[in-house]
Amino acid sequence: MTVRTSRPGGGAVPPPEPGLTSERVLARAEEIARTLVGRQAETERRTFYARDTHAAFTEAGFYRILVPRRYGGYAFGAETFLRVAMTLARGCPSTGWMYLFGAAHSLAVATLFEERAQAELFRSGHFICPATVAPRGTAERGPDGGWVLNGTWPYASGAPYATHFLGHVLVPGDEGEPEPMMFVVPREMWRIGDDWGGQLGLKGSGSHSVVMENAWIPGHHALRGHLSRVGVTGGTPGGRIHGGEYGGGPLSFMLLELGALAAGMAAGALDHYADLMRTRTTIFPPVVVRTDDADYQFRYGEAAAMIHTAEASVLHAVREWSAMSRRGPRAFTRAEELRLALISREAVRLCWRAVEGHLIPSAGSSALSDGEPLGRVWRDMSMMHSHAGLGIYLSLIANRELAQARFGAVDGADRESDGGARP
Template sequence: MIPALVERQAETEQRTFYALDTHEAFRKAGFYRILVPRRYGGYEFGADTFMRVAVALTRGCPSTGWMYTLGAAHALAVATIFPERAQDEVFAAGDFIAPSTIMPSGTAERAEGGWVINGTWGYCSGSPYATHFVGHTLVAAGDGAPPEPMAFIAPRSVWRRLDDWGGQLGLRGSGSHSITIENGWIPDHFTIPGHLSQFSVADGTPGLRLHGNPQYGGGPLSFMNLESAVLAVGIAKGALDAYEHLMRTRTTLFPPVVGRVHDTDYQYWYGEATGMIATAETAVLGAIGQWRDACAAGPDAFTTELEMRLAGISRQSVQLCWHAVEGHLLPTAGSSSVRHGERLERTWRDLSMLHTHAGFAVFLAAKAQRELTKAHFDVADDGLAG
């Protein structure tokens, strides 16, 4: 599939999401069932399988890989956290595509047997072919306390996608449109109190009890953070592919004029970037292995320190990919290779866009490090600034 994804990058950006025939190819290949439990016709493959598919697709087309990954990945969170009744319904068709957003938005009013929800949620990557939406809203806590987040699953029938994506710097074809809900009724069993990223698995999970597979008892937060690193590795590998093509087809800019592959400077730049990207990929795969081992060890293994340590690995992996592309590949490729629409130019834009994602730019870039340190030294959150 990769050559076709590379060839259709511009078309995907113009459309703002990957084509219907690409979606059908993914569906027939079973990509939307990788993390869905076998109980519902899914493959129940491990996180490592899903992440390797994500890297491969993103290497071919960052927008396509991003849209697929952030649509299909949340099958794991839903199969882990939500009760059996909800899973019986949302996984009934087998395929599961559900974008999810970090920021709570909208309003939720109590109704008989559930909630009436109104609001608009931005950056819903994967929305064009989504079967569901996993969102967060705020609900009254009572006794004058500030409102608290509530996670919910909205079937496709209760929301619509807005045509508001494609003008951003990068990832223009990632299908990250907004989703709006107008008086959508969500039953109680499609909701859970709190935020997905803050869900504790210490006492076991509905998914672990239901499916008996340790991967449905793992920490959702660390898995979500690993997605950012995996996408960065895929994008960086695509940039390296583009640079390799230049190495094989272009000559040096100054005498002696030789093929770039024979020039010592280009040999260094390519080799340095290759090492950085390979290190990032190795770190990510190792972190996924640690996540899997923690699942097998049981709920007690998912301590805050472990979750934040995995977040730290994700952060450093993204940084390695970024420095390889912006520090070695982009500056030395030549200006003709970074014109609008060139593959290297597109991967640079897409990787730049990843840097603006709140999960990376805010959480991984700052908060995760502080939380790791506090957990390691058992320091309470005393509210002091600095």
């Protein structure tokens, strides 16, 4: 058996722009998002955003927003990160999706893994780590107590420019029963599959598979448990090392991401609908520019209210998440995490009702022609509903778990793992 090894950890590096502010980062996101609108078709053909876009994100500091300062990041926090992702998704849904799911998991890694692992994984400060939640592949004990990984992990959004990958695999538990294990693998340990771009939507989201063949990682780069089941009420390594949001609940933050993306996509759809209103006329007499027609005014206003409400609810929820982080890990009970997560689900539903129920029916069939931006957003948001976090967890499981947590019902599904436990 041929086993490849990762490089040893290095020292921390300062951020490239020590004086950079979150306000400047948000302004950069606005500037870059405007350039993404005209590149949507190109991004879909490529199946991921362009290398010059990646370079612009790198230079703007986007990939370091959630990386701790001691490892060369900016630690600007959850709200800044979600605002940047929301803005990029407004310009191009695929680009926003790929960026968010590549950059988001630096927060989970900095929260859950011990200091030794963090120093190695964040050694350059530039950290892009897509993740998948479905356990796949195999893990066997390898040299020096590490793990040898084999398999294919699909839907790793952000893989084309990733520096790492966070995945799950089933391993024998204490009583021989299989249980999930999460792990982080450096980029040199895996390759991406040529299997993305033929889907209904999000064709440019870089959601390729990650393929590993005898990839070795040290034992401290793996943790027993599933990312969605980790409880933090007893504290986390990140909370002890960095404080603040690095002691927050991974589940609720991970699911708030979906609401932010939906709000960004729907805002983009509203932009495209506004362009149609300015340039097209009504079909039935009196024939006027759509901006002068009462029915189109009504549709626009209804959709705008829904989208703005969705955005406000997501941003309010993430501010609550940050405030809970400052109060300490005990604030993140399972019930509180689920409460925040379900706000995100309702935000997605509002955005979908706005686009699917008001904008699409009145835009006209020509707006759904191949390559038209409004039709692309509709496809992308349709595809979004197949995401397991939205279509399965938030739509089904989270409701039951919230009730169980509130009323003390006993169910095997609501047991939490202890964050930071080693295999």
